[in-house]
Amino acid sequence: MQTEFTVTTRGPGLYEFTGEVAGWLAGQGDGLLTLFVRHTSCSLLIQENADPEVQRDLRNYFHRLVPPSSAPEMAYLSHTQEGPDDMPAHIKAALLPVSLSIPVLRGRMRLGSWQGIYLFEHRNAPRTRNVAAHLLA
Amino acid sequence: MQTEFTVTTRGPGLYEFTGEVAGWLAGQGDGLLTLFVRHTSCSLLIQENADPEVQRDLRNYFHRLVPPSSAPEMAYLSHTQEGPDDMPAHIKAALLPVSLSIPVLRGRMRLGSWQGIYLFEHRNAPRTRNVAAHLLA
Amino acid sequence: MQTEFTVTTRGPGLYEFTGEVAGWLAGQGDGLLTLFVRHTSCSLLIQENADPEVQRDLRNYFHRLVPPSSAPEMAYLSHTQEGPDDMPAHIKAALLPVSLSIPVLRGRMRLGSWQGIYLFEHRNAPRTRNVAAHLLA
Numbered sequence: 001m002q003t004e005f006t007v008t009t010r011g012p013g014l015y016e017f018t019g020e021v022a023g024w025l026a027g028q029g030d031g032l033l034t035l036f037v038r039h040t041s042c043s044l045l046i047q048e049n050a051d052p053e054v055q056r057d058l059r060n061y062f063h064r065l066v067p068p069s070s071a072p073e074m075a076y077l078s079h080t081q082e083g084p085d086d087m088p089a090h091i092k093a094a095l096l097p098v099s100l101s102i103p104v105l106r107g108r109m110r111l112g113s114w115q116g117i118y119l120f121e122h123r124n125a126p127r128t129r130n131v132a133a134h135l136l137a
Numbered sequence: 138m139q140t141e142f143t144v145t146t147r148g149p150g151l152y153e154f155t156g157e158v159a160g161w162l163a164g165q166g167d168g169l170l171t172l173f174v175r176h177t178s179c180s181l182l183i184q185e186n187a188d189p190e191v192q193r194d195l196r197n198y199f200h201r202l203v204p205p206s207s208a209p210e211m212a213y214l215s216h217t218q219e220g221p222d223d224m225p226a227h228i229k230a231a232l233l234p235v236s237l238s239i240p241v242l243r244g245r246m247r248l249g250s251w252q253g254i255y256l257f258e259h260r261n262a263p264r265t266r267n268v269a270a271h272l273l274a
Numbered sequence: 275m276q277t278e279f280t281v282t283t284r285g286p287g288l289y290e291f292t293g294e295v296a297g298w299l300a301g302q303g304d305g306l307l308t309l310f311v312r313h314t315s316c317s318l319l320i321q322e323n324a325d326p327e328v329q330r331d332l333r334n335y336f337h338r339l340v341p342p343s344s345a346p347e348m349a350y351l352s353h354t355q356e357g358p359d360d361m362p363a364h365i366k367a368a369l370l371p372v373s374l375s376i377p378v379l380r381g382r383m384r385l386g387s388w389q390g391i392y393l394f395e396h397r398n399a400p401r402t403r404n405v406a407a408h409l410l411a
Contacts (some may be wrong), residue, residue: 002260002304002377002379003238006242015163015398030139031385032169032171032271032306032406034306034375034377036375036376036377038321038382038384038385038386039386039388040322040386040389042323045231046177046178046228046235047230047231048227049226051216051383053216054216054224054227055213056216056217057213057224057227057228058213058227058228058231060213061203061214062231064213065202065339066335073294074329075266076334076338077331077334077335078327078328078330078331079325079328079331087328089336090321090322090331090332091331091332092321093321094321094332094336094370095232095369095370096231097234097235097371098320098371098374099374099375099376100235100236101171101173101175101236101238101374101375102173102235102236103139103171103269103270103271105139109174110173110175110269112175112176112177112267114177114178115175115176130386132377132384133309134213134306134377135375136273136306136410150358167276169306169408169410180406182368183314183372184314184364184367185314185364185367188353190352190353190377191353191361191364193353194350194352194353194361194364194365195364195365195368197350197351198351198365199368200387201350202339223311232369233368233369234372237372237373238308238373238374238375239310239373240276240280240308240310240406240408247310247312247406248312249312249313249314249404251314252312252313252314256324271303273410
């Protein structure tokens, strides 16, 4: 069973779509869920969905770990023609997951109490992102 | 076929549980193993299990890459109320795997000669960690 | 259905093998592809395959993020007897994927337009690397 989720983004940060995934799985039995993001400048992430500060801190940490290519310390980068946020986005996409595999029991993902599923956007401009989903039931 | 592994931790570092997983798989046929950690402040990791220095160096590298939120250079973090090791633990959980997928042949994981499976704990206090496991046989 | 891909490397950097994987899948139906690298000093990576500068920039970023153990700032590392590129290779293998899960539709991976599959080599000396593949059809 396969589908595709769409996540609309408005700049760098985490966009939760746990509810959409849970809705698609409802009524299914046991199985294995795979999510795969079909882009090279955003990521998937499982993270705490209790305190929104966690999501802000994550965005800010990765912005410091991989500064825009216009920053002096990033002068060694050569792929800069698509904007200062482009090559850092590729680097963040290497550091963060492109796919997630989650066991499913009686139609429910075996997430921990505080785990949510996020699309982590790395580009500045608004985007529409596609996540391929596969359920092995 | 699904189960859950429990790993007891005593502070930051790598805790191997390859043997427990191998034991569960023994007697099975071909398939695909998925491990998924049900927390946002620890990780799964496949790493060298020959020299314990590798595991110590990994812990120390990640401690430097993501210092405690009490460190001056981390003053921009706002999620600090659960202790100086909490937000760094979330960041490390973003940088390291939450799920692992390993092909299985005749009941044995297709690990390389030096690969072991670890729970990478990021919190200071002792914890009991749960890893969901799914075998598609 | 299982197989193994071999990637020959000549020093740090990204080696694409999307074509080999696509060839193996051709003629298959729907399913889930899992790739798993059987080493602890190289990685798998999905990245842009349009501009080779992206691949060079990625290699250079990770070289700066994890310098050779002979660099002064890495003096705290103790696993150094296998060469200055060895422990950094283990660290990069922790930061980058060991396994990838990709949904397959009518024998084709659901990759985005610019996504290619790479072996990311972290060691300096030439190597032969093995990637286990599992197709659930």
